[in-house]
Amino acid sequence: MLNGVEHELAIRLRGVVKRYGPITAVDHLDLDVPLGTCVGLLGPNGAGKSTTMRLLTAQSIADEGELEVLGFRLPEESKMARAQSGVTPQLDNLDTTLTVEQNLLVFAHLYRIARADRRAAIERALEMAMLGDRRASRVDKLSGGMRRRLLIARALIHRPRLVLLDEPTVGLDPQVRQGIWALIDALRSEGTTILMSTHYIEEAQRLADTVLIMSHGSAVASGSPSDLVLEHAGREVLEVYGQPARLAEVEAQAKGEGLQTRGTGTSISILNVDGATSFPAGERRAANLEDVFVLLTGEEIT
Amino acid sequence: MAARDTGAPRLGRLERSALTGVLVREIVNFSSFWRSSTFSSTVEPTIYFLAFGFGFGSLVSRIGGYDYVDFVATGTVATAVLFSSAFPAMFGTFVKYQFQRTYDAILAAPVDTEELVTAEALWIATRAGVYGCMPMVVGIAFGLDLSWGMLVVPLIAWIAGFGWACFGIMIAGYAKSFENFNYVVSAVLTPLFLVAGTFFPLDNLPGWAQFLANFNPLHHLVELVRHAVFGWEGLEDLARLGALLAFGFVLWRIAIRAMTQKLVD
Numbered sequence: 240m241l242n243g244v245e246h247e248l249a250i251r252l253r254g255v256v257k258r259y260g261p262i263t264a265v266d267h268l269d270l271d272v273p274l275g276t277c278v279g280l281l282g283p284n285g286a287g288k289s290t291t292m293r294l295l296t297a298q299s300i301a302d303e304g305e306l307e308v309l310g311f312r313l314p315e316e317s318k319m320a321r322a323q324s325g326v327t328p329q330l331d332n333l334d335t336t337l338t339v340e341q342n343l344l345v346f347a348h349l350y351r352i353a354r355a356d357r358r359a360a361i362e363r364a365l366e367m368a369m370l371g372d373r374r375a376s377r378v379d380k381l382s383g384g385m386r387r388r389l390l391i392a393r394a395l396i397h398r399p400r401l402v403l404l405d406e407p408t409v410g411l412d413p414q415v416r417q418g419i420w421a422l423i424d425a426l427r428s429e430g431t432t433i434l435m436s437t438h439y440i441e442e443a444q445r446l447a448d449t450v451l452i453m454s455h456g457s458a459v460a461s462g463s464p465s466d467l468v469l470e471h472a473g474r475e476v477l478e479v480y481g482q483p484a485r486l487a488e489v490e491a492q493a494k495g496e497g498l499q500t501r502g503t504g505t506s507i508s509i510l511n512v513d514g515a516t517s518f519p520a521g522e523r524r525a526a527n528l529e530d531v532f533v534l535l536t537g538e539e540i541t
Numbered sequence: 542m543a544a545r546d547t548g549a550p551r552l553g554r555l556e557r558s559a560l561t562g563v564l565v566r567e568i569v570n571f572s573s574f575w576r577s578s579t580f581s582s583t584v585e586p587t588i589y590f591l592a593f594g595f596g597f598g599s600l601v602s603r604i605g606g607y608d609y610v611d612f613v614a615t616g617t618v619a620t621a622v623l624f625s626s627a628f629p630a631m632f633g634t635f636v637k638y639q640f641q642r643t644y645d646a647i648l649a650a651p652v653d654t655e656e657l658v659t660a661e662a663l664w665i666a667t668r669a670g671v672y673g674c675m676p677m678v679v680g681i682a683f684g685l686d687l688s689w690g691m692l693v694v695p696l697i698a699w700i701a702g703f704g705w706a707c708f709g710i711m712i713a714g715y716a717k718s719f720e721n722f723n724y725v726v727s728a729v730l731t732p733l734f735l736v737a738g739t740f741f742p743l744d745n746l747p748g749w750a751q752f753l754a755n756f757n758p759l760h761h762l763v764e765l766v767r768h769a770v771f772g773w774e775g776l777e778d779l780a781r782l783g784a785l786l787a788f789g790f791v792l793w794r795i796a797i798r799a800m801t802q803k804l805v806d
Contacts, residue, residue, distance in 0.1 A: 259806070296649050299806050310545020318552045318651045326649035332642035334566070336573045345569055349562035349650040400546070 247274045248307070249401045249432040250295065255304030257290055257456075264290040266456035267304070274400075277423075277433040279447030281440070281532065287456035288436035289329055292405045295434070296326055309401055320401075322351065325394030329405040329436075331386055335379040339370050339389055342378060343396055350397035360396050367422065368392035384415030391422060395431075402426065404435040408442060420446060440529045450528070454536035464528050471534055472526035473511030479521035480506045501533050510534060552651055555659060559652045563660030566647070571668075578629075582668070583675040586621035590614055590676045593740050594683070605742040607771065614680025615770050616739035618698060619762040622673040623734060626665050626702040630709025631722055634661065634800075638713075644804055654801040662706040662793065669702025670695045677770070690769035697769060700782070701762040704789035707796040714799025738763045758788040 250272035257265040265287045272278045280288045293299035295308055297317030306313040308320035334342055343361045352360050365371045368388040370381075378386060387407070394402060407423065408416040416439075423446055427433055437443050443450050444464045451461040460467055479489045486507045490500050493509045501508040510530055512523070571578070594613040601609045637643040647657055674695055681687065712725050736743065736750065737759035743751055754760045761781040768774045 293806075298645065298648055298804065318653060321649065322552060322651035323546060328642070328645060328649070330642055330645075332646040334570060334641075334643065337569060341569050345562070345566040346650065348565040349559075349647060349652060351558045351562070351651065 248272060249274045249309055250278075250434060251305070251307040252291075252294075253305040255291075255294065255301045255306060257287075257294060257299055258302050264456050265294065265301070268453075268456065268458055270451060270458065272401075272432060272434050274432050275430045276448045277427045277435065277446055279443035279450045280434065280436040280453055281438070281443045281447075281450050281528070282436075282453035283438055283536075285455075286438075286453040288438075288453060289405055290456075291453075292326075292328075292403055292434075292436055295403055296321060296324070322397075323399055324401040324403060325397070325399035326403045327390045327394045327405060327407055329409060331390060333378045333386060333389060333393070336377060338375050338377055339365070339368075339381070340374040342389065343393060346393050346396050352397055360398075364392040364396045367395060382415075384411055384418060387411060387415070387419055388422065391419070395426070399431070401432045401434070404433060406436055406438070408437070408439065416442075440527070440532065444528050452532055452535055459535045460531065467531050468526050468528055471510075472530040473513045474526060475511075475513050475523050476526045476530055477509045477512040477521045477523055478503070478506045479509070499534055501530060554653070555656055559656040560660045560663070562650070562652060563647060563657055564664055566643075567661070567664040578668075579672070582621065582625040582672040585624055586617045586676045587679050589620055590617040590679060593617075594680075597740070605744070607767075610683060611680065611685050611771075612767075613740060614676055614683070614685050615767045616737070616763050617676035618673050618694060618766045619701070619737055619739055619759045620734065621676050622669045622698045622702050622762060623705055623730070623759060625672040626669040626705035627709040627730060629668075630661070630665050630706040631712050631716075631725070632709075632719075633665075634710045634713035635716060635719065635722075638800075638804060644800075648804060654804055655797050657804075658707070658710055658797045658800050659793070661710060662703050662796065665706035665709075666699050666703035669705065670699030673698030673702065677766075685770075688770055690771075690773065693769050694766055697762065697765050697782075697785075700785050700789060701758060704758055704785060704792050707789060707792035711792060711796040711799045714796060714803045733757050733759050736760070755784075758785055761785055761788075 248271055250270060252268055252270040255265055255268045256263065268287070268291065270291070280291060282288050290299055294301055294306060295313070297314040300314050308317070309323050311317065311320040313320065334345065337345070340361060343364050344357070347357045347360050365374055368391065370385060370389060370392070373381065373385065378389070381389065391404070391407065404423065408419045411419065420442065423433065423435070427446065435446065448463060449461060450464050450467060452459050452467070460471065462470065479486065481489070486502070489509070490507050493500050498512065499510045501510065508530065510526065590613055594610040598609040598613070603609060604612050644657060648654065677685065677691065677694060712722065716722060736746070736754060737757055738754070743754050743760070761784045765778055765781050765785070768778050
């Protein structure tokens with residue numbers, strides 16, 4: 240369990256492996272997503288996040304391991320799980336020559352919404368996506384943010400118990416991203432279970448109850464964002480700026496005292512300096528999830 | 542602990558609601574491009590009919606016991622079926638999975654590849670059933686006599702269209718790029734199209750070519766349509782119908798397999 244607590248699980252993965260020839264995209268992954276929570280898969284491009292998402296819809300079949308979604312074993316019972324899930328893909332796959340409303344209508348059918356409920360479901364989705372006044376617009380006439388909102392609304396049209404969001408704000412400008420976050424936050428507060436992959440630190444920190452950090456297909460850490468930061472980077476980080484020779488000197492000193500460091504190009508960050516006073520002058524700042532990620536994976540998130 | 546909803550209905554294979562969902566998508570989409578699609582699917586075979594029917598028809602008045610214009614009007618039904626099924630299936634399927642990622646979206650919903658391929662083929666077959674009749678309708682305008690058998694031509698065209706749609710989907714499933722289609726069009730479809738008995742009877746071809754024609758679904762389609770219009774040939778037509786049904790069934794299963802390999806990794 241991610242938090243060591245027994246919850247009813249929406250997603251349960253054990254020892255899942257997915258290989259593409261010589262490349263292992265997902266490597267013995269364990270993942271628990273309790274019902275009613277938002278779990279963020281955080282990792283750089285190529286960490287295995289999107290493959291994990293595809294495994295959960297049985298669009299990829301695992302080579303090893305056990306997968307359960309909403310209590311249904313995958314891939315055998317995937318169709319049942321998909322009937323109660325909604326998926327927002329990383330790449331826009333809306334029907335661009337159709338209108339907003341037509342896109343929703345198609346998915347109302349695909350998700351088997353009864354004829355009597357279809358109109359209300361479409362109206363609710365339009366409202367959620369704030370696209371009521373653009374219902375008759377062709378999708379190729381919408382902005383990137385509108386299309387992303389429509390993708391999310393399309394995934395929610397049948398009121399799924401579980402929503403899979405694959406990089407929901409990738410490529411969007413900060414203002415639009417805030418709007419998408421508000422939409423996800425509203426969903427979260429309604430109790431919908433969310434599994435969201437992202438490579439944006441702020442997104443994971445702000446939206447996820449639990450974060451699973453992935454690197455090279457494996458989970459390297461999991462926990463709430465604040466617990467992860469506290470456990471791995473402490474409360475404070477000291478950033479020291481200077482010439483490369485000076486930074487090397489500081490790094491050697493920190494390592495000599497058993498502290499971990501993180502190079503950031505023009506500076507060096509010393510983690511877990513809470514209370515330590517023996518270091519040269521630098522800027523003290525609150526530790527964050529990015530410090531944890533770089534520490535655990537050795538990779539900078541871009 | 543599993544979070545299974547025990548009250549959820551069990552979903553099986555080839556469900557009507559899944560097929561309907563995919564068909565609704567096709568129909569809604571079709572509403573945005575039906576004009577161009579109808580134009581190309583009807584005008585092209587009609588031009589073949591007019592060019593051959595009246596071009597060659599001025600040199601050859603009767604062939605195989607029929608007026609040449611009538612011979613071509615019924616034969617080009619197969620051309621129209623081919624053009625409105627195999628080609629859109631090949632190109633449309635490839636575009637939908639490779640560029641538009643439409644199938645990724647559909648397969649994230651409770652629809653499996655078998656249902657997706659089946660619904661796509663059913664829709665294309667329906668269009669082929671309608672468009673396939675256009676040369677015959679034009680032929681009627683140019684003097685082809687009406688007959689009761691003409692009423693079953695859309696059904697024959699639909700059955701053949703289903704097989705050719707599955708053929709196109711299968712090719713798209715195995716193709717790595719658009720360029721691969723060139724080989725299929727040149728090496729498979731063009732020979733089958735020319736040696737189907739559309740523009741000339743196969744009786745004067747060498748024995749081996751006549752034998753091979755038995756494996757050409759277009760030839761069976763051409764013959765079935767002619768016999769429907771001019772008079773049934775009994776068991777021979779049943780055998781030809783069986784051949785078209787077998788063609789459709791086998792290609793349907795192969796198309797599902799090809800697309801499953803393509804869409805599920």
